[in-house]
Amino acid sequence: MRVLAVDDVKAALDELCRLLRAAPEVAEVAAAGDALTALRMIEGGQFDAVFLDISMPGMNGLELASLLSKLSKPPVIVFVTAYDGHAVSAYGIGAVDYLLKPVRAERLAATMSRVARMVAPVSPAAAPATPSESVKPDAMPVLPVEADGRIRYVRRTDVEFVEAQGDYVRLHTRSGVHLVRMPISRLLEYWESNGFARVHRGYLVAIDAVRELRSDSVGGMLAHTDVGDVPVSRRHARELRERLLHAAQRGELGGRA
Known part of the structure; x- marks a missing residue:
C-alpha cells in the first residue's frame, strides 16, 4: 500500500513514518507536516491510507478527514493522536481506527491488517468496482x-x-x-x-x-x-x-x- 503520514510535530511524524515503513503491508510512505500540504499531496496522487494527527494548527485532522470523505475514492483514514476525547467524532467521520500516541508496533500491526482488508487490490484486468466499494463513510452520526x-x-x-x-x-x-x-x-x-x-x-x-x-x-x-x-x-x-x-x-x- 501507499500511505501518507500527517503530523505537525516532526519527531512524532518521523517515528510514525519509521513504524509504517516497517509494516509488511506498506510499499511507500509519504509525509506531510500540516493538513493543507497533505491535501495538496492527496489531490496530486493516489494514497491507499492516511494516518492523521488530530490537533494541528490551521485545518485540523478531523476537518481534513471530512474533506477526504467527500472524494470519489477516499483513502482509508486512521487517526493517530495523544488524546482520546475525539474518538467518537473520528469514527463518525469514517475512520477505521484510532491510535493513541506513543504508537506500539503490535497495535499498529493490528491496524494495518484492518486497513489492508479495506484496501481492495485492483489490477488492470480486475472487474469494475461494485457499488458497495464506492460508498462514502458516514459523517458524524x-x-x-x-x-x-x-x-x-x-x-x-x-x-x-x-x-x-x-x-x-x-x-x-x-x-x-x-x-x-x-x-x-x-x-x-x-x-x-x-x-x-x-x-x-x-x-x-x-x-x-x-x-x-x-x-x-x-x-x-x-x-x-x-x-x-x-x-x-x-x-x-x-x-x-x-x-x-x-x-x-x-x-x-x-x-x-
Whole structure:
C-alpha cells in the first residue's frame, strides 16, 4: 500500500513514518507536516491510507478527514493522536481506527491488517468496482455531549432540529435539549447530506421530523416537529417545500414514530 503520514510535530511524524515503513503491508510512505500540504499531496496522487494527527494548527485532522470523505475514492483514514476525547467524532467521520500516541508496533500491526482488508487490490484486468466499494463513510452520526462531568452520545437520528447559540448548537431531541460546542455552519457540512436542511439562519431541521408546515401570527412559516416549531425564513421556504415533497414521494416522511 501507499500511505501518507500527517503530523505537525516532526519527531512524532518521523517515528510514525519509521513504524509504517516497517509494516509488511506498506510499499511507500509519504509525509506531510500540516493538513493543507497533505491535501495538496492527496489531490496530486493516489494514497491507499492516511494516518492523521488530530490537533494541528490551521485545518485540523478531523476537518481534513471530512474533506477526504467527500472524494470519489477516499483513502482509508486512521487517526493517530495523544488524546482520546475525539474518538467518537473520528469514527463518525469514517475512520477505521484510532491510535493513541506513543504508537506500539503490535497495535499498529493490528491496524494495518484492518486497513489492508479495506484496501481492495485492483489490477488492470480486475472487474469494475461494485457499488458497495464506492460508498462514502458516514459523517458524524453521533455527537459527544458533556454535562455535569459526564459524556453522553446523541445520535443524529434522534435530533429533530438544531438551534444556533453562538459558537454552540442546541440539539433538540425527545429526550431533551443538548448543548454542543460547534458552529451551526460546520454541523450543516456534516449533516446536510444526511437529511438535514437549513431553514433559517439559526436553525436546521431533520426533513423526516417535519410533521406539517404552519403559519405563525405574523404570516411567517413554521416547520412543526414533535419537539417544537422551527421558524422557516422566506429565503429557505421554497427549498424546504421541495425537499419535503421529494421525501414524501420516496416514502421517507413520518419515519420517526
